[in-house]
Amino acid sequence: MRAVSWHGKEDIRVETFPDPQIVNPRDAIVKVSITAICGSDLHLYTGRIPTMHAGDILGHEFMGEVVAVGHEVSNLQIGDRVVVPFTIACGGCYFCKHDLWSLCDNSNPNAWMVEKLYGHSPSGLFGYSHMLGGYAGGQAEYVRVPFADVGPITVPEGLSDEQVLFLSDIFPTGFMAAENCQIREGDTVAVWGCGPVGLFAIWSAYKLGAGQVIAIDRFPERLKLAREYCKAKTLNYEEVDVFTMLQELTGGRGPDSCIDAVGSEAHGTTLDAWYDLAAEKLLLETDRGHVLRQVIHSCRKGGTVSIPGVYGGFLDKVPIGAAFGKGLQLRMGQTHVHRYLPRLLEYIREGELDPSFLITHRSSLEQAADMYRIFEQKQDECIKVVLQT
Amino acid sequence: MKTGLMNSTCSSSQSAKQCPLSQNVANSERVLSLLGGGSLLLMGLRRGSGAGLLGVAAGASLLYRGWTGHCHLYEGLGINTAESQRTRPGVASHQGSKVHSALHINRDRQEIYEFWRNLENLPQIMQHLESVTVIDEKRSEWVARAPFGKTLQWEAEIITDKPGEVIAWQSLPGSQVDTAGSVHFKDSSTGAGTELVVSIMYNPPGGQIVTQIAHLLGQDLQTELNQDLREFKQLLEAGEIATNAIAPEPGQIQKPVMFDLKVDKS
Ligand SMILES: [Zn+2]
Ligand SMILES: [Zn+2]
Numbered sequence: 001m002r003a004v005s006w007h008g009k010e011d012i013r014v015e016t017f018p019d020p021q022i023v024n025p026r027d028a029i030v031k032v033s034i035t036a037i038c039g040s041d042l043h044l045y046t047g048r049i050p051t052m053h054a055g056d057i058l059g060h061e062f063m064g065e066v067v068a069v070g071h072e073v074s075n076l077q078i079g080d081r082v083v084v085p086f087t088i089a090c091g092g093c094y095f096c097k098h099d100l101w102s103l104c105d106n107s108n109p110n111a112w113m114v115e116k117l118y119g120h121s122p123s124g125l126f127g128y129s130h131m132l133g134g135y136a137g138g139q140a141e142y143v144r145v146p147f148a149d150v151g152p153i154t155v156p157e158g159l160s161d162e163q164v165l166f167l168s169d170i171f172p173t174g175f176m177a178a179e180n181c182q183i184r185e186g187d188t189v190a191v192w193g194c195g196p197v198g199l200f201a202i203w204s205a206y207k208l209g210a211g212q213v214i215a216i217d218r219f220p221e222r223l224k225l226a227r228e229y230c231k232a233k234t235l236n237y238e239e240v241d242v243f244t245m246l247q248e249l250t251g252g253r254g255p256d257s258c259i260d261a262v263g264s265e266a267h268g269t270t271l272d273a274w275y276d277l278a279a280e281k282l283l284l285e286t287d288r289g290h291v292l293r294q295v296i297h298s299c300r301k302g303g304t305v306s307i308p309g310v311y312g313g314f315l316d317k318v319p320i321g322a323a324f325g326k327g328l329q330l331r332m333g334q335t336h337v338h339r340y341l342p343r344l345l346e347y348i349r350e351g352e353l354d355p356s357f358l359i360t361h362r363s364s365l366e367q368a369a370d371m372y373r374i375f376e377q378k379q380d381e382c383i384k385v386v387l388q389t
Numbered sequence: 390m391k392t393g394l395m396n397s398t399c400s401s402s403q404s405a406k407q408c409p410l411s412q413n414v415a416n417s418e419r420v421l422s423l424l425g426g427g428s429l430l431l432m433g434l435r436r437g438s439g440a441g442l443l444g445v446a447a448g449a450s451l452l453y454r455g456w457t458g459h460c461h462l463y464e465g466l467g468i469n470t471a472e473s474q475r476t477r478p479g480v481a482s483h484q485g486s487k488v489h490s491a492l493h494i495n496r497d498r499q500e501i502y503e504f505w506r507n508l509e510n511l512p513q514i515m516q517h518l519e520s521v522t523v524i525d526e527k528r529s530e531w532v533a534r535a536p537f538g539k540t541l542q543w544e545a546e547i548i549t550d551k552p553g554e555v556i557a558w559q560s561l562p563g564s565q566v567d568t569a570g571s572v573h574f575k576d577s578s579t580g581a582g583t584e585l586v587v588s589i590m591y592n593p594p595g596g597q598i599v600t601q602i603a604h605l606l607g608q609d610l611q612t613e614l615n616q617d618l619r620e621f622k623q624l625l626e627a628g629e630i631a632t633n634a635i636a637p638e639p640g641q642i643q644k645p646v647m648f649d650l651k652v653d654k655s
Contacts, residue, residue, distance in 0.1 A: 020635035026628065072628065090627035094495055094579060106627045111619060112612065124631065134633040144635050147627070 002389075003057045003140030004368040009047030010376075012369040017057065020136065020144035025072035028148030030084060034161050035062035035138045035365075037385040038169060039195050042376050044128070051113060051130040060086035060126040061168040062138025063161060064389075066152075073149045081161075082152035084145055085337035086169045088124040088133065091150035102334035107147065108133045122334055138168075139368060141389045153341045156349065162356040162386065163348055166196070171355050172340040174200025174261070177308035178208050180331040181257035186211035190246055190255035190298065191232070192291050194222035196358050196384050197308055198261035202230040203353060205259075214249060216242055221360075221381040229357050246298045254300035260307045262291040296323050307332035361385040487590045488611040490618050495582035496625045498574050502553045505572050514621040516613055529558075533566075541566045567592035587618060 001019045004012060020029055038061055043049050063083040066076050076082065089096050089104035096104050104123035108114065111121035113131040124146075127137015136143065145152060155164050174197045181189055189205040191198050194217035205213045215232035217223050223234040235245050246255055295305055296319050305328055323330065347353050360383045363371050371385045494501060504510050508529050512518040519532040519540060527546045535541045543564035549557035549571070559569035570589040577584045591610065620630045
């Protein structure tokens with residue numbers, strides 16, 4: 001099969017790999033129809049996530065047709081069209097049973113690596129480094145999907161692939177970011193970052209009862225989508241002082257909740273470098289924290305800060321004093337995709353949202369290297385890239 | 390126990406600190422230290438790399454304790470193997486290498502207990518065990534894989550067995566290795582499943598310092614126990630061991646597991 005593989009910093013290739021096969025009884029093999037490049041894939045592209053090996057297959061947002069199932073998978077039929085959650089979860093452990101799917105105990109074969117760093121390991125992910133499982137990713141013609149009896153959701157007739165693809169990650173991720181805000185009717189929610197996750201967070205915040213949503217970015221095309229499609233008030237942080245404007249829009253209180261949908265770019269390329277930081281507690285910064293600092297500064301007293309953006313390593317100068325002094329709640333974490341799938345699919349079916357609105361680039365898998373470059377450099381007003389196999 | 394290679398001038402009741410060159414290394418161990426230390430030193434000097442230098446350091450320290458019967462590492466750890474020459478079964482609490490792991494398994498306490506109570510099941514989940522053969526209600530014969538491709542054998546007996554709560558075992562006097570282990574089971578405070586605490590102690594021939602070297606070579610018992618228990622948990626909770634392989638390994642031997650592995654997916 002053909003697949004997109006990582007070979008180092010800004011070195012993406014499309015190569016031929018052996019087709020994956022059923023290994024465990026709860027596996028399925030999915031023949032990918034379309035797959036997307038995620039903002040978090042750019043952290044891999046720029047070589048900032050440790051434990052990547054040359055030849056690793058990338059991609060965690062994908063969907064397609066079931067072409068094989070293990071003998072324990074009874075809910076899927078050959079030929080079913082499915083979207084696959086990017087988080088891999090077993091369905092049987094304490095965390096899965098408590099609807100905390102991205103914290104599954106049993107899906108990361110390399111859990112020991114993360115345990116050294118974090119104390120415990122979150123779930124495995126498709127195509128996202130060896131410390132998070134080392135699973136071959138979805139920017140490929142075929143993918144082996146473990147625990148296929150609890151993950152993939154079958155897509156009903158009448159919906160296009162592009163309408164449902166983002167159930168794999170960014171739509172649930174934006175939705176959970178808004179849900180973490182614990183919005184009450186009429187609340188003001190501010191969203192930093194109008195990339196795909198930010199845009200879905202804006203839509204979801206209104207869905208969950210927000211009275212006004214204020215979106216912050218610097219790219220005009222992203223602010224335009226936030227304004228015109230998602231009905232947010234928009235602030236260009238290169239043109240206005242964000243803190244001042246947010247206070248003006250909220251009678252000096254500050255937004256009731258704030259979403260950091262920018263996240264980090266991790267520095268330090270080896271796991272050892274991260275371990276050293278953990279061991280020696282050196283206050284070097286591996287995650288870019290200025291957005292989070294501004295979020296905490298701007299949020300109203302007693303408000304909620306929600307962090308869907310990916311933070312991986314260490315963050316210096318987090319104003320914990322401000323967060324404490326203002327009685328803020330910080331809520332964060334990887335998305336529990338499985339939890340949201342039925343509800344979000346229903347929104348799409350009822351026509352409340354067509355998630356394909358943010359696709360700006362469509363290309364073939366063979367063009368992946370070019371598309372990574374265009375996306376990383378934000379050329380050509382690129383917001384979301386979808387690759388066809 | 391004062392028939393050392395060098396005469397010990399301190400009584401065993403005196404602490405090593407009061408008598409810095411006292412013998413705190415048992416005789417059999419001193420011979421092993423001499424042999425192992427010499428070869429590590431040679432290997433290390435030949436390689437000259439970072440790992441080689443570690444070998445030099447470890448080798449030199451083994452030679453030293455082989456000659457003098459004194460080990461700084463033991464002193465630091467508060468261990469004195471010269472005092473107990475397998476006169477009592479098991480491993481004293483302050484000796485050997487102790488590994489410890491606690492985990493939650495979302496399965497019924499009684500069924501997990503029953504799996505462990507049949508000690509012959511243990512090699513299925515513990516990589517370092519080659520076999521366990523039950524002799525009678527209490528006694529069993531164990532074979533373990535040791536560092537450097539060797540095997541170790543010992544006879545053990547069950548010393549505590551409270552059904553559904555705790556199983557403890559230890560090696561009998563005269564065994565090739567001093568070892569003891571226990572597993573405690575209790576209902577999880579989360580309201581479902583079982584909390585396990587597994588402890589295993591080894592005092593392998595060659596003692597603590599060989600364990601340290603095995604550790605340098607990547608044969609870390611603690612890491613191995615953690616991984617073993619993780620896979621045990623995966624089998625019971627998920628019905629399979631998570632893998633990122635894209636094809637079955639050629640000639641892959643599926644671990645035979647005597648458990649009823651019906652996964653509760655409700
Ligand atoms: Zn993603
Ligand atoms: Zn799980």
